[in-house]
Amino acid sequence: MTLANSLRIDTAIQPASYLRLLLYSGLTAVTVVLAWLASLLLWQYVLILIVTAAVTIYLTLSRPILLHLSQPPLSQRIDQHWQILLRTGRGDELWLAQLIAVSRYRWAISFEFNVIEPRLRSLSVTIFRDQVSPEQWRELNILARVY
Numbered sequence: 001m002t003l004a005n006s007l008r009i010d011t012a013i014q015p016a017s018y019l020r021l022l023l024y025s026g027l028t029a030v031t032v033v034l035a036w037l038a039s040l041l042l043w044q045y046v047l048i049l050i051v052t053a054a055v056t057i058y059l060t061l062s063r064p065i066l067l068h069l070s071q072p073p074l075s076q077r078i079d080q081h082w083q084i085l086l087r088t089g090r091g092d093e094l095w096l097a098q099l100i101a102v103s104r105y106r107w108a109i110s111f112e113f114n115v116i117e118p119r120l121r122s123l124s125v126t127i128f129r130d131q132v133s134p135e136q137w138r139e140l141n142i143l144a145r146v147y
Contacts, residue, residue: 104144
């Protein structure tokens, strides 16, 4: 659905992002170059490798993957009753949340939510430009400017 048809954001989001992969690859390359220039001992290189692998696995497996984002009906405030479809370790789950903040960048938009259901918690999700259509990217940018 588009903003013009429904007057609200209802966006499907691709789970994979080439921009995110490029960002993480760049950060990894910088870390490898810095470690190589540091002239460390072998055990220190192994320790760096283990810590890097553990952090990467943790970030990959622990964070829910955003699949869909729906704005509340027009009768509700813009920050209340957001529906967020996430892929978690327990399968796909629909969460209800309050929008706290939206930050707009050139290649990404970051959303901060307070989740109400299934349990109280804060949630931060980032949508990269290549995860949505150009029309949906325009709608999300409008929301970021207004909010």
